[in-house]
Amino acid sequence: MIDFVLSPSMLMMPRKLPHSAWLGHIPFASWLLDVQRPQHIVELGTHNGASFLALCQAVEAQQISSRVFAVDTWQGDEHAGFYGDEIYAELRDYQQRHYAGISEMMRMRFDQALEYFADGSIDLLHIDGLHTYEAVREDFETWRKKLSPRAVVLFHDSCVRERGFGVWQYWSEISTEYPSFEFSHTHGLGVLLVGQEQPEALLRLARASRNGEFASINQLFDSLGRNIKNVEEIERVNSALTAAHGEIGRLNEECARFRALLDKNTDVSDEHYTLIEAQLPALAQGLSLLERRVIDGMNDMRLALDESREASVNNVVASVVPRMEEQDRKLNHLLRPWWRRAIGR
Known part of the structure; x- marks a missing residue:
């Protein structure tokens, strides 16, 4: 039996609902912020902002002293498709009107954004850029030194095995090196506990996953999503x-x-x-x-x-x-x- 405590944060309903494969993971993301209380959140790959805006809303609702950074060129790629400036402009307008005080949109390549973050400063890193094996590995290894002693890294689309997606392949390698667990719904979300200073609630989920007892938690968040x-x-x-x-x-x-x-x-x-x-x-x-x-x-x-x-x-x-x-x-x-x-x- 998993010792898992329900929280009202899991029931957060997003104020804005962009069409996205990420919507099903918002209940977990909100719960995660409630448990982890991160100070610096960085998202690599934002597109129309479903996860970015949800993280901002959770920070605001839970009164966390945190800043949320979205790094993206907002030009698209071979997996997300290519698009014009209208997606960036719409998201920027909404972000400025609602979350300007707690978030920032950085329109640049991931490697260009590295210099703006101190080593050991990022508590939550969300990797959701180009989904090839090589790109995901490069994103993690490049940003590894920026992670704090209590850092958590999220890998979206960890269950997709088509169209050249390689997140699943890198996840199968990296998830054995750290405590971790993975949600199988909504294209998959890998949760990697990189830092040594982790909340006990997250460590319990990692143990449950290792012992084959994670199915009920996956089902719970799937239903909420x-x-x-x-x-x-x-x-x-x-x-x-x-x-x-x-x-x-x-x-x-x-x-x-x-x-x-x-x-x-x-x-x-x-x-x-x-x-x-x-x-x-x-x-x-x-x-x-x-x-x-x-x-x-x-x-x-x-x-x-x-x-x-x-x-x-x-x-x-x-x-x-x-x-x-x-x-x-x-x-x-x-x-x-x-x-x-x-x-x-």
Whole structure:
């Protein structure tokens, strides 16, 4: 039996939810900060900021005297894909408005950032840059001297074995040299206890992993993480619903205006009128399919929420259900009856 104490920090719900594979690890990251209380946190590879913003929020919520540094070129790579300045600009704007006092975004290469950190100063290092074996090894070995006596290093995507990802390979080597444990959900997260001065709570998890008793802890944080991923999915569905509502409304207005024009315009030949009139059922059918996709998406989200409630002690996702019901009401209001009658509904 693992001696593991639950903490309210595990239930932190992120204020901002960028689409990311990291969302499922936010409950553990928040718990980790509560246990470790790091003073200097450095993230190598940030992209749209899911982990960076979660770490900032946890520092603020738990009133930790810490600074969070995000190091990235914000240009992308072969694994994350390449992108323009819009991702950096959006994240920078949010960071400046909410976490300017406790965090810093350093737009540079990882090796360029080394000189800004003293040896032995970093308590928590998150490695999430290019995911090849060579790149991950270089990141760890280059930054090793910057780690403090109580340092913890996180390796994301430790379970991915495709597209040239090599984190798993380096993790299999380095995890035998230090106390460690690994989460298998959300593409994997390796937790390496590098420093000699570790909290007993982390050492217990490392012992549990070594003794084959870590499955229940993995399942717990997986369940908590799924709640966050479900909420993010619902937010994306709501965004798509808003766009769909706008498109449905626009098409309805266009069709109604066009039908009125046809009814009043005597200059339109019977042949053209018949040809145009024949297109209306096809348009109506398209609207019907759009409506069906919207409704199916909402139903899928409800099922995910139900499963999440059964699997986890965290019920914070319940707060989004009223928003989905409001979308139902808007959908019924916007879908006008004339095109339903056109296809016999």
